[in-house]
Amino acid sequence: MYQRALTNVEKVLKPDVARVMNAKTVAAFDAGRAQLAAAVVIERSALAKITPPRGLVSAHPAVLDAFDSYSGSVATNLSKAGETKTSCGLPKAPEVRLYEAKDGVRTAFASLAQSVQTSIGKGVKFGALSVPAKPVAPAVLGGRGENGDVFQRSGPRGSGSLEITNAGDDVVIVIAGSNPRSPQASIYVRANKKTTLSGIRSQDYWVYFKSGTNWDAKNHRFTENCSYQKFDDVFDGSYNWTISLAKTPLGNASSSETESF
Structure with missing residues (x-):
């Protein structure tokens, strides 16, 4: 009963x-x-x-x-x-x-x-009929971009390049003049991956980077745990550069927090 x-x-x-x-x-x-x-x-x-x-x-x-x-x-x-x-x-x-x-x-x-x-206890059962399956999470939850995906590019291309080694969390590298919201290019770099952004114009630029989780591919932005920074030194687009997003015994190039972009 x-x-x-x-x-x-x-x-x-x-x-x-x-x-x-x-x-x-x-x-x-x-x-x-x-x-x-x-x-x-x-x-x-x-x-x-x-x-x-x-x-x-x-x-x-x-x-x-x-x-x-x-x-x-x-x-x-x-x-x-x-x-x-x-x-x-x-x-x-x-x-x-x-x-x-x-x-x-x-x-x-x-x-x-x-x-x-x-x-x-084990002699009587409850839950097998009524407990539903877990809902399917939308794509943005846990979403990540593809390593090396250049999802923004503006203006003519040049001969400069930026090699990026990322030993941290997923990041987006943005190269721009004074405004990272109007970038020359933006590239997604996955954690513990390396990629190269080529076609950089021969002019000075700043390197901005933002990290986070739950990548929104439609709007090109992280939606959780966001961090926004930029390297303090300017880069000359006439040269090929290499940056590493990792702490080293010799120290890191200095960077500063910025407003969201």
Whole structure:
């Protein structure tokens, strides 16, 4: 009887869980989340009326506690999804917010199921029918550019080059005059990789570099954990240069933080 009751709970909750996980917009997700939360409360009340078998008398209160904890778990797991900007101060993409929201509810519901299963032990099952698969993350999460990809280029080309050895995190190297937002060229360099930017014009330029995570290929920018810097010395485009983004015993060429670009 107890197994039948738990199975019925799963059958009731499964469509509500699916509605949340299949939502196409944040608004649809919010509506589905409210329905699921209400259903969890109703099913908890139904379970509370059951007289558990002798072997589960001590486990039954813990099962009810798991349902009681669901709303708080959802609130905790949705805190990140509620943020409208990334750590870099950029607008968070709707698909990222929706993914984080779904992942938050899925985590909370899986935690509920796990708590119930832990309470009742191996003889009774709960969760296999109703816990959904993890949502698929959008491409920008964990996104990286291709090593050596020159994704911005302006003006005529020259004969200069810049060889880059990157022993740090993924970076974008930007060569420009006084404004890195109007670059002569921008090139993506992956962590622990080497590449060469050629075709640099024979004029002085500055080397800017920015690092971060979750590369947005459409808008050519990192969206999380951003850092912006430039080398303090000017480079003569008439020559071929080599730079290394790594600390060495002999010291590094000095660099300074800059505004975002």
